[in-house]
Amino acid sequence: xxxxxxxxxxxxxxxxxxxxxxxxxxxxxxxxxxxxxxxxxxxxxxxxxxxxxxxxxxxxxxxxxxxxxxxxxxxxxxxxxxxxxxxxxxxxxxxxxxxxxxxxxxxxxxxxxxxxxxxxxxxxxxxxxxxxxxxxxxxxxxxxxxxxxxxxxxxxxxxxxxxxxxxxxxxxxxxxxxxxxxxxxxxxxxxxxxxxxxxxxxxxxxxxxxxxxxxxxxxxxxxxxxxxxxxxxxxxxxxxxxxxxxxxxxxxxxxxxxxxxxxxxxxxxxxxxxxxxxxxxxxxxxxxxxxxxxxxxxxxxxxxxxxxxxxxxxxxxxxxxxxxxxxxx
Amino acid sequence: xxxxxxxxxxxxxxxxxxxxxxxxxxxxxxxxxxxxxxxxxxxxxxxxxxxxxxxxxxxxxxxxxxxxxxxxxxxxxxxxxxxxxxxxxxxxxxxxxxxxxxxxxxxxxxxxxxxxxxxxxxxxxxxxxxxxxxxxxxxxxxxxxxxxxxxxxxxxxxxxxxxxxxxxxxxxxxxxxxxxxxxxxxxxxxxxxxxxxxxxxxxxxxxxxxxxxxxxxxxxxxxxxxxxxxxxxxxxxxxxxxxxxxxxxxxxxxxxxxxxxxxxxxxxxxxxxxxxxxxxxxxxxxxxxxxxxxxxxxxxxxxxxxxxxxxxxxxxxxxxxxxxxxxxxxxxxxxxxxxxxxxxxxxxxxxxxxxxxxxxxxxxxxxxxxxxxxxxxxxxxxxxxxxxxxxxxxxxxxxxxxxxxxxxxxxxxxxxxxxxxxxxxxxxxxxxxxxxxxxxxxxxxxxxxxxxxxxxxxxxxxxxxxxxxxxxxxxxxxxxxxxxxxxxxxxxxxxxxxxx
Numbered sequence: 001x002x003x004x005x006x007x008x009x010x011x012x013x014x015x016x017x018x019x020x021x022x023x024x025x026x027x028x029x030x031x032x033x034x035x036x037x038x039x040x041x042x043x044x045x046x047x048x049x050x051x052x053x054x055x056x057x058x059x060x061x062x063x064x065x066x067x068x069x070x071x072x073x074x075x076x077x078x079x080x081x082x083x084x085x086x087x088x089x090x091x092x093x094x095x096x097x098x099x100x101x102x103x104x105x106x107x108x109x110x111x112x113x114x115x116x117x118x119x120x121x122x123x124x125x126x127x128x129x130x131x132x133x134x135x136x137x138x139x140x141x142x143x144x145x146x147x148x149x150x151x152x153x154x155x156x157x158x159x160x161x162x163x164x165x166x167x168x169x170x171x172x173x174x175x176x177x178x179x180x181x182x183x184x185x186x187x188x189x190x191x192x193x194x195x196x197x198x199x200x201x202x203x204x205x206x207x208x209x210x211x212x213x214x215x216x217x218x219x220x221x222x223x224x225x226x227x228x229x230x231x232x233x234x235x236x237x238x239x240x241x242x243x244x245x246x247x248x249x250x251x252x253x254x255x256x257x258x259x260x261x262x263x264x265x266x267x268x269x270x271x272x273x274x275x276x277x278x279x280x281x282x283x284x285x286x287x288x289x290x291x292x293x294x295x296x297x298x299x300x301x302x303x304x305x306x307x308x309x310x311x312x313x314x315x316x317x318x319x320x321x322x323x324x325x326x327x328x329x
Numbered sequence: 330x331x332x333x334x335x336x337x338x339x340x341x342x343x344x345x346x347x348x349x350x351x352x353x354x355x356x357x358x359x360x361x362x363x364x365x366x367x368x369x370x371x372x373x374x375x376x377x378x379x380x381x382x383x384x385x386x387x388x389x390x391x392x393x394x395x396x397x398x399x400x401x402x403x404x405x406x407x408x409x410x411x412x413x414x415x416x417x418x419x420x421x422x423x424x425x426x427x428x429x430x431x432x433x434x435x436x437x438x439x440x441x442x443x444x445x446x447x448x449x450x451x452x453x454x455x456x457x458x459x460x461x462x463x464x465x466x467x468x469x470x471x472x473x474x475x476x477x478x479x480x481x482x483x484x485x486x487x488x489x490x491x492x493x494x495x496x497x498x499x500x501x502x503x504x505x506x507x508x509x510x511x512x513x514x515x516x517x518x519x520x521x522x523x524x525x526x527x528x529x530x531x532x533x534x535x536x537x538x539x540x541x542x543x544x545x546x547x548x549x550x551x552x553x554x555x556x557x558x559x560x561x562x563x564x565x566x567x568x569x570x571x572x573x574x575x576x577x578x579x580x581x582x583x584x585x586x587x588x589x590x591x592x593x594x595x596x597x598x599x600x601x602x603x604x605x606x607x608x609x610x611x612x613x614x615x616x617x618x619x620x621x622x623x624x625x626x627x628x629x630x631x632x633x634x635x636x637x638x639x640x641x642x643x644x645x646x647x648x649x650x651x652x653x654x655x656x657x658x659x660x661x662x663x664x665x666x667x668x669x670x671x672x673x674x675x676x677x678x679x680x681x682x683x684x685x686x687x688x689x690x691x692x693x694x695x696x697x698x699x700x701x702x703x704x705x706x707x708x709x710x711x712x713x714x715x716x717x718x719x720x721x722x723x724x725x726x727x728x729x730x731x732x733x734x735x736x737x738x739x740x741x742x743x744x745x746x747x748x749x750x751x752x753x754x755x756x757x758x759x760x761x762x763x764x765x766x767x768x769x770x771x772x773x774x775x776x777x778x779x780x781x782x783x784x785x786x787x788x789x790x791x792x793x794x795x796x797x798x799x800x801x802x803x804x805x806x807x808x809x810x811x812x813x814x815x816x817x818x819x820x821x822x823x824x825x826x827x828x829x
Contacts, residue, residue, distance in 0.1 A: 007723050189702050191692050198689045201678035208638055208675050209690050209744070210661030269681035 021262035021278045028285040035292045048169075050284050052238050055172045056231045056247075058280030061254045061261075062176075062183050063227020065276050066220035068258055069187075071200045071267035073128040074221075076116060076135035077228055078250035083138040084108040085232040085242045086145050092158045101158070105236075106229035112138060113225030114218065121214045127221075135251065143244040150241075157241030166237045179230055180277060183223065187273045192219055200267035256311050257283040265315055286310065331358045334495055334526055335380060335398065335411070340389035342375055344731055349375040350386070351550045357495055362517055362527040364541035366534070367570055368763040369735025370721060371547040373530045377497045380528070381413035382406030404433060410494035414501045420472055420480050420487075427454035427468030430487045457490040458483070462512045477671060478509055478624045489516055496520055497528045500734070502536060503760045506624040506789060514540060532763045534563055546570055571765045579768050580796025581775050586815035588616030588799055592649040593752050593783035594665075596635060599644035604630045606807045607644070612752070614649070617774060617784045619798030621791065622828050627807040628787045629670060632756040635785060636660045636667035648752075663752070666690070666745030670757040670787075672734075676741045679730040683722055684711045686729055686740050691748035714743035719769065735766035742770065746777070753777065756787045771797060791821050803827040 032050070036043045060077055067074045088105035092098065116134050120127035150156035187193035196216050199206040207213055235247060254276075255265075261279025264270050286307060294302045333356035342350040350372045357363055357380075365373040379386050382400030391398040393410070400406035403413060420429045427450045431437070438453070440446035447469075454468025463482045472480065481504045488496065496517065502510050517527045517540065531537045537544065544556040546569040554569045556562075591614045599608045605627045612618050620628045633639040635646055637660040646654040654660050660667070669675035677686055688707050693699050695706040711725050718739045722732060729740055738758070745753060755774075759767045774784055774797060788794050794801055801813040803824060811827040813819055 010723075190700060191696060191702060194685075194689065194692065194702060198678055198681065198685060201681045201685075202674075204675055205678050206689075208636070208657060208667060208669060210658045211689075212658055266680075269678060269685045 018262070021260065021275065021282065024260070025278050025282045025285070028282055028289065032285055032289050032292075035289055039292065041292075046288065050281070050288055051169060051172070054281040054284040055176050056234050056238070057250065057253055057257055057284060058277050059176055059179055059234060060224075060227045060231035060250055061257050061276035061280045062180050062273065063224040063230075064254050065183070065187070065258060065263065065271065065273055066196060066223040067127075068255075068263065068265075069196050069200045069267045069271040070217060070220055071203070072126070072217070072220075073255070074113075074116065074131040074224060075128065075251045076112070076131040076138060077224065077254055078247045078252075079135040079138035079142070080109055080112040080225070080228045081232045081235065081247035081250055082242065082244075083112060083142045084229060085236055085246060086142040086156065088232060088236065089156045089158050089242050090145060090149065092162070093156070098162060102233060105232050106226065109229035109232060110222055110225030113221040113228060117214075117217050117221040121217065127217065139244075139248075142242075146242060146244050155241045155243035155246070158236065160240045163237045163240055172234060172237075175230060175234065176277075179227065180273070183227075184273050186223070192216070196220060197267075197269045197271055200271060201269045253283060254280075256307060259311060259314050260286075283307070331360070332395070333358050333392075334394060336392040337376065337380060338390045338392075340376060340379060340386045340391070342372075342379065342384075342386050348550050350379075353389075353547075353550070353552055355545065355552065357526045357528060358543075359524045359526055360521055361542045362521050362529055362540060364537040364544040365528060365530045365547065366532070366537055366544060366566065367547035367553075368733075368765055369761075370549075370733030371570075371763075372550040373547055374499050375550075376547070377413065377499055377528050377530060378415075380406075380495070381411050381497050383413065383415075407488065407491050407493060411497065412488035412491055412493035412495075413497035413499060414481070414484050414488055415499055420484050422471075422473040424472060425451070425454075425468065426458070426466060426470045426472055426475070426483050427451045429472055429483060430454045430457055430468070430490070432487075457486045461486050461489055461516055476625065476629075478505055481505060482509055482512065485513060485516065493520075493525070495526045495528060497530075499530045500532065500761050502531055502533065503757075508623075532761065532767075534566060534764065538563065538566075548572055567764060570763070580771055580793070584815060584817040586799040588613035589781060594635065594646065594648050594654075596631070596646050597644050599631065599634055599641045599646070601627075601630055601634065601639065601641045601807075604807050605634070605641070608804075608807070608809055609644075610802060610809070612783045612785055614751075614783055615778055615781045616799045617778050617786060617797055619794040619801040620785065620787045620804060621789070621794045621801060621824065622804035624789060626804040626828070628804050629756060631804075632667065632669075632754050632785065632787045635754050636665055638667065661690070664748075664750050665752045665754065666748070666750030668738075668741050668745065668753070668755045668758050670760060672737060672741060672760070676744075677729050677737060680728065682726045682728055683715065683720065683732070683740055684708070684725040687711045687714050687743045687747060690744045694748055710747065711743075714747045718743050718746075718773075735762040738762050738770075739766065742773065746773070750782070752783045752785070754785045754787070757789065758786065759788075759790070759793060767793075791824060795819050795821075795824070805829070 032046065033043060036046050060081060064074060064077055084105045087108045088101045091104040092101040112134060116130045117127055119130045146155050195211045199211055199213060199216055203213060257279035258275050259265055259279065260282045261275030263272055263275035290302065290306055335357040337353065337355045340350055340353045353372065353376055355376060365377065367373050378384055380391065382403045382405055400409065431450055435445045435450065438446040438450040451468035458466055463486060466475065466479055481501055498513065502513060505513060517529065520527055529537065529541055538561045542558050544561065544566065546553045546566060548570060556566065593612050593614045595611045597609050600606050608631060610618065620631065622628050630639055634641050637654040637656045648654065648663050652663055654663065673679060688711055691710060692702065695710040696702055708725065715722065715725060720739045720743065721736050729737060732740065759770055777784060786797060799815050802809055803811045805828055813824065
């Protein structure tokens, strides 16, 4: 085979790898449709559930891509979502102001995110360590507020009529689209996104290329914070009450979703903003398909195992691809 | 005719879109030091790394002592008799020297309750290091505390203590000082005299002609010619390597020191721990200032301080315009560029493309309003660097890790030159690059000097320092010991007395 043929083959393979997550999403969607219809369930109901779960995950994950691109990891995103929603609800109940509630949700979400990165920068520790601590602290405070003000099971809530007009697909798609396009623009068309990708690839080299590590880490956490704020708000629109378990699994789900979407787990220059969108919906589709296919008594455990196996397979395939491209040094 | 220890037949290997080896045959005989020489990307490292178990060939056959040879790993290959010292870092930081030496073999030092007897392991490590002539490093020393050269010596000890039948030395000498090289040459000769073999890869033709008994020239993944010692001819070897006659000057052709009056940068009374003591230098516009010395003389940290990457304990770096260099971002703003000696770690993001690596430093050159990144403008910018520097690649989106050492270094140059750096700090700029690329880099440096740019060239290679510098500063033990002006009569002997 001549060099041109090898190059063509290589490029074909790369293109295939790039579109694989989208193909997987389409395949999962087709499997869901077939499964629901074969069981005689209502497809529109399932699609609505998947959309409502997927939109929150996709929004938070889109913001989180900025953190993952740096090769970092934030496990506190679920707790931040819960905490900001809790304080949002408390604010509304105290002031009856929707605007103030939204302001508090975003302020708290961005503040929590910033705190993680600033603490990491101040104490020179990996940022994921501070997010582990933040997860515990935020969950505990939120749970205490919820238990004290509304009870552990019932939780705290805002009047459903307040957000009912926003609980429709059009509004949610608009929110997701605007935020995703903003992130896409920052990520792919500004110096900020380019520097963050480079920083994730090799922080030492990035620093020696004049990229200020702390500055770009803070920007990444602010973007993630905005995603968390939007996620918390969308959660309240869907279910206007908050319990101690609200958004509990988002932190880990984001990691899995982003990898499903084709983003390398180590971040860096091959990070893609669409990974959050594609991976978020793929993950929710996969979970719902597994719930439909597997007996409900054992369903949760089995679907977690299947997701884990799928996750490992995706990470293995992507890392295998990288290793085979490296000349000996 | 002796029977070869190792026979490699019809070896073929591709990396993604790159054909690294196409149908290569190579035999290694007992009692020989066989040199492998060729331009970057010719396939030297690939063929030797396949023999040493680092990776598998796509096709072909290998025989070791007449039996099929197909090691699954470098550890397996070493345990059976073929050991390799790799081009870049082959040690693990974060653990001790002894743990590096006995990686995967700590069971031979059983302690109490299933633990490791570290005292015994460290003592054995000390023995192994002393056996190859490394006296100032202990087994208990953390690997991260050692510099690049000493880490390489530890790596050499690790391979040699296994008493390999074939030792592969892949461009290791560029990381070593003269003392380190002497240690390695002695080891290689010892192995040869014992009827074993060495595969020696280097870009230094003088070194390879001095050390080797036989020589194999590779080009573009194929073997071009074999030479024996009595037929060594520098011109014939060069021509075989690059497939054409080298044209033009290698180093600068003039011997008159020259520069503009204007000062580009001044380092004033710089001190840094024991590495640097009250060092002051001034670099003018249009001047190449060479800094030389032994590896530990302080010149490498000085390069980082000039770029603001390391804060000195005292003293300051100031531009001709009076701006203090307090960090890398300030240095970049003042149009400084820095090429590190540790290319793969400090100068490149290996998982990124050529485009990403070149474009990252020059965004203000092509971004709209210094903010908006348009792919079309970026491509033009990157393609210009690829063309100007003749970077051998499939396309701009090729991953840098797929490139050979010389082409990687060209990408690093492209990154800094493309953005129009006025002051270039080059730490060992030609380390691990072939003769053709070296020549291109020297010509580029001369062009930059003529354009009024300033270059600080830190190097452990005397010929290039003498051949390129307007002024040559020699350092020893963190201090400047002498300064030479450019002259045709300057000799190695004159300089070395101020280094040692």
